[in-house]
Amino acid sequence: MAHHDLHITSHDCGDCPIRHRAVCSRCEADELAKLEQIKYYRSFQAGQTVIWSGDRMDFVASVVTGIATLTQTMEDGRRQMVGLLLPSDFVGRPGRSTAAYDVTATTDLVMCCFRKKPFEELMQSTPHVAQRLLEMTLDELDAAREWMLLLGRKTAREKIASLLAIIARRDASLKPKTPKGGIVFDLPLTREEMADYLGLTLETVSRQVSALKRDGVIELEGKRHIIVPDFDRLMEETGDDSDGGYLN
Amino acid sequence: MAHHDLHITSHDCGDCPIRHRAVCSRCEADELAKLEQIKYYRSFQAGQTVIWSGDRMDFVASVVTGIATLTQTMEDGRRQMVGLLLPSDFVGRPGRSTAAYDVTATTDLVMCCFRKKPFEELMQSTPHVAQRLLEMTLDELDAAREWMLLLGRKTAREKIASLLAIIARRDASLKPKTPKGGIVFDLPLTREEMADYLGLTLETVSRQVSALKRDGVIELEGKRHIIVPDFDRLMEETGDDSDGGYLN
DNA sequence: CGCAGAATTGATACATCTCAAGCTGGGTGG
């Protein structure tokens, strides 16, 4: 609990690992300079809550490193994760003063925050931030709708396979080495978090992971380290169209 | 099948029923004039398909009157509705050339279409359209996430109650008369469409509607006409927080 | 070493799906 707001050597946007993907990616040098003036970093430890749904939220932010989750909770405790925030993803909504969801760090997390008021002004004055934010929001909307199909219509096994495929694909896109011998990655989520994301119980998640392992679709090393010997085989289990289907 | 593209007396944006809510709501007179130049109307009969997922889509559009649905379909025929398009809602994505979902008219439908290329140019040249589109997209994202909670965690009864509450609330906002004696409206969806929206089968929808009727939460006149004698009672059945929770 | 959180596995309950049989109401053609 000790220290949660931190000491990041406030670095230059030019060196930022998410410079080319985040909400600032379209900015010119002068626009970037304005952003630099209103930005500040915050760090969170794995497991920490960034903000609670309903709390006042006077900033917006980009995830720089680490992973965070957006979850909704019902009065009786049922929980549904509604978003997984990866590096470059954006949190918060211009024009809204309170958080709509619980935001939690699932790994150690660094966020690049902007005070909301100046950020909103900057959106008015320069179009590139707003343009990029629209693009990112449309992408998120598509992702949310894909998730609606998963939640509404897929079986537990298909849900697990889909989640693994998404994480595997993302990981593969980060480390461009494609070892023919299969894709390897670490799960960034606990079984319970997977359950909250997939609309299942943690027991069902555990059973289906075991089943995929038993059937040779995946291999496990420890609880978190996953090996996918044949990605196409995994894709068959997701229930999705064979072709990734992402043209433009 | 006969005639599907139609003869709407191309009217003035000033008279448009969605003038104050649609993507054009923030436009000044000069911007509106530009939109007028590239707009055209299309009409569809109830049940007609507006566009199939994957088809080339060289326009974007606003729903003027009527209701349309966005649905995703899996190879084996499982279907999930991912959006319900009401008057003023926007369809299509600037910067994408094919439709991502099946769009279907569930009632007779009139859409105000803009050819995509000019619309995109207009978005660059004037900020008001892009601003409003961002706002609308953020609203849709919130709605999608609320639906994720419904799909992932709510019971069949809660799902039905939630859908009825949403339709009831929308209808109440259109006809501002609040008859103390209860809210009355017509379902714009068949049981099967409700099922596709809620991630259920049509039989389960039918059973749960009957159950809500048996328990006095709603009354039915025919299959489609619904009477809600006590809206708070209906809200209790949705599983949501008692307070509507829509501050800003 | 032993504890605590995380995960697995088992037995059973239950909500929803599936398959199947009727019902209902509005439109149509004889």
Add this chain to the structure above:
DNA sequence: CCACCCAGCTTGAGATGTATCAATTCTGCG
């Protein structure tokens, strides 16, 4: 004007997938 028809809907009985409750078993760590 009636009889029929058919899509939309309801209801039933049984199957099934996932949740629930309850032990264990892992695993990393103090």
